[in-house]
Amino acid sequence: MEKDICLTTCVDQQRVARVVQGLPAEPLLLGAAEIFKMLADPNRLRLLHALAQEELCVCDLAELVETSASAVSHQLRLLRTARLVACRREGKMVYYRLDDDHVGRLLREGLRHAEEG
């Protein structure tokens, strides 16, 4: 790595140190990246946006994004383990909903930014 060259010339150590101090803790960064990763797919955004409006079952969601129930199930598992959605079984069917409305807020914020860009 050419770090040695760079270190002595253009890197402003003070500036870097200052900024490093301000960085969020490692687990926080990883957690946030994980959440954003879940939001980084149009189909998952559709699912989440739909669930922000009302509770839906896997079958409805599959219809919504025009794919197989299996594929949706995989996506939902990801969203579930990331704590973005929660589910509730009613007979044969499983109904999903947003876990809380932080998610909805993030979603809206992202869409708003997309509108303006």
Added chain:
Amino acid sequence: MEKDICLTTCVDQQRVARVVQGLPAEPLLLGAAEIFKMLADPNRLRLLHALAQEELCVCDLAELVETSASAVSHQLRLLRTARLVACRREGKMVYYRLDDDHVGRLLREGLRHAEEG
């Protein structure tokens, strides 16, 4: 696809139709997914968080995330084409900053959600 089976049994067409209506337009969804994709990497989060505090050059940023200037340059290009950061040349060096503070807001919102989850 087993849509035909499913359609006649468990899919609530009305519910799906209602939710489909509420979905954001296609380009908006794609745009938002694109933005979230940029935020879905710990190193890029570090870069953005740092740039939210102050303007930094490529070399500083490489030092910050402990990687090569080339790798950072690639990342910065992604962030630049996604309009999340902007840059300014001063002599040999190029200084980067956040393009606007929507980005900062998204970042904070994501981190806050990570804290609570």
Added chain:
DNA sequence: ACCTCACCTGAATGATTGTTCAGATGTTTA
């Protein structure tokens, strides 16, 4: 003009990710 340095780019490799398919689980109804 030349050399050095900060930064950028394109192509290739290696790692992650998404989807599909086949089969498993658990629930209802007959």
Added chain:
DNA sequence: TAAACATCTGAACAATCATTCAGGTGAGGT
């Protein structure tokens, strides 16, 4: 209990992404 159905899971394949390396650009100093 057996059959039908909604959903879940694991493994394999395809696509997508990040990093590296080698070379290229443009600014400054000598």
